[in-house]
Amino acid sequence: MTIIGVGLIGGSLARVCKEKNLIGRITGFGRNESNLKKGVELGVIDSYTLDLKEAVRNVDIVLLATPVGVMVDIVKIMIPHLKEGTIITDVGSVKGYLVDKIEELLPKGIPFVGGHPIAGSERSGVESSLPTLFKNYNCILTPTEKTDREALKKIEELWYSAGAKVILMDAKDHDRILAAISHLPHVVAYALVNTIGDICKEEDNLLSLAAGGFKDFTRIASSDSVMWCDICLLNRDNILEIITQFKGALERLRRYIKEENGTRLKEEFNKANSIRNLIC
Secondary structure (H helix, E strand, C coil): CEEECCCHHHHHHHHHHHHCCCCCCCEEECCCHHHHHHHHHCCCCCEEECCHHHHCCCCCEEEECCCHHHHHHHHHHHHHHCCCCCEEEECCCCCHHHHHHHHHHCCCCCCEECEEECCCCCCCCHHHCCCCCCCCCEEEECCCCCCCHHHHHHHHHHHHHCCCEEEECCHHHHHHHHHHHHHHHHHHHHHHHHHHHHHHCCCCCCHHHCCHHHHHHHHHHHCCHHHHHHHHHHCHHHHHHHHHHHHHHHHHHHHHHHCCCHHHHHHHHHHHHHHHHHHC
16 A cells, blocks of 8 residues: 555554554655655654655555645546556545546546545644544545445445444535534634734733633644645635534624623523533
8 A cells, every 4th residue: 555645644544554464565655755754764654755656556555645635636647657456545624526536537447435534633744643543433435426346345444444433425415514513613723723813912921821721622723734725725615604604603692792691692502512412
């Protein structure tokens, strides 16, 4: 298997594959040679190359674990150098755009299985990877009518072996759901931290007073900016729609506070408490 982008997700899958002897040899490819060298030193990958053509030659699986904005361009470059039967899969947080574009590009005999493990961290880089990262977390696969069933079965088995719970879902449904449960929280966290940052220009000691709740809520604002920029732009319509809904909910709270309407405020808070308890 070749992993394109040996970071948190790609590195973690490599670790569990090596730990459970799921893959014979794992090669890493990326632009950051020091990160790839670290991957070899840590035993996450067996070898690496900075030549994409060489990286994908004669491998059984290619895992795309880069920011979603560059995945299609990478596929275009590597297609002529793939052997027939090589399975391409990915871990991107946006599926509709990627599935459509990649399926259009690939010739017959090179199957693609769209995937997205719902696990991660605000940390990045191969040093943050863990063999247990996916244990008991969902991994969504987004097959289409074009998806090769044998390839789908192999990728399902790979994620099951990594400890994930596999869910099959339409790519467009995936993007609508993830816009709400993942993409919006990141956007809100970025906006909240920037709001506090602007206030801190006037109140120098404000950040030093930040307690655990603020730190926990805004932890994801430390996530990779390139990755999240790509996600927001490629899932733009769904994210814009959910931001509009969020603005409505926030405006209701603003109105109830302004009106000193404690009854309606408590109703909103109790509703949120009930929904949050379902998650736990």
